Amino acid sequence: MHYATNQYEGMIAETTLVPGHNGELIGAYVARPMGPGPFPAIIVIHHMPGWDEWYREVTRKFAHHGYIAVSPNLYHRAGHGIPEDVAAMVRAAGGVPDDQVVGDVAGMLAFVQALPHCTGKVAVFGTCSGARHAFLAAAQTPGFAAVIDCWGGRVTMEPHELTVNQPVAPVDYTAGLECPVLGIFGAEDSSPTPAQVAVLEQALKQHGKTYDFHMYAEAGHGFFYYDRPAYRQTQTMDGWKKIWAFLDQYVRV
């Protein structure tokens, strides 16, 4: 993002409640630039460790770059406490049901598109399980302008991996995807492995979808997370450049 040092900038960021699946109110952290806009938007789907500080920061980062960013708490129904305690409870329950996630994300899309200061162009972003959820939601919900899949695990799934909560592999919904996909992956990741990423890429190719995949060398799972040993500075900075360029091309227009 290019901006001048004498340029005005302001941001509003706060938690609120937004109707999700079946109209149920769930927590959402909404960050947006101040001003009348209109601004493009992005739904920011948290990872397995929950609705945590990294996701608060990334939500504000998108707002700093000119997007209305909405991060829903997909674990809202599990109760409240510190994010990792809530996430541990969800992990024990086998994760949140895919249908519920799709409903929650669709609720966020409807919420943000109805805002008078939104252009109506909305992307969906996620990392880890959040990337899986982002792909799943984008493939089943018309109206997204772009999806960003950062190392989404279990987008491809073997039959024995299917569960009551995750009954269909997201890759099987590829035909329904109506927007381009940006993929950011690490070559040393074990979930997804490069072979699993290749299966997803093949499905996108087979269905004639627009996609842009980047496989980073010497990077494993979650290499953007500066608070984890997996952090890789060079690859992370390049990955963010890819994200901004992709959003400029498909969402900011």
Place this chain on the structure above:
Amino acid sequence: MCTMIATQITIAGTGKAGNGWFVLREANVSYDHPFEAPYDHALNIDFVNESLGPGARVAVELDVASARKLVETITAVLAKADQAGVLGE
């Protein structure tokens, strides 16, 4: 949830967390991303009481070798106690 390898069992006992001792009702054993340990994946055990909410949790995150050693040690200690005739079921 990137592996989804998780199993819950019911247990009886007590655990100590930040607010002191509480009654344990469940143990959740998973092999998935840890929250704190510096590994991609870890053997995670959460000793919890779900009826008390998410905060009633004693958590450990172990590397694989440590997890295996723990299992062997628990089994060995229980066997010794059994041989000594002090094992109360």
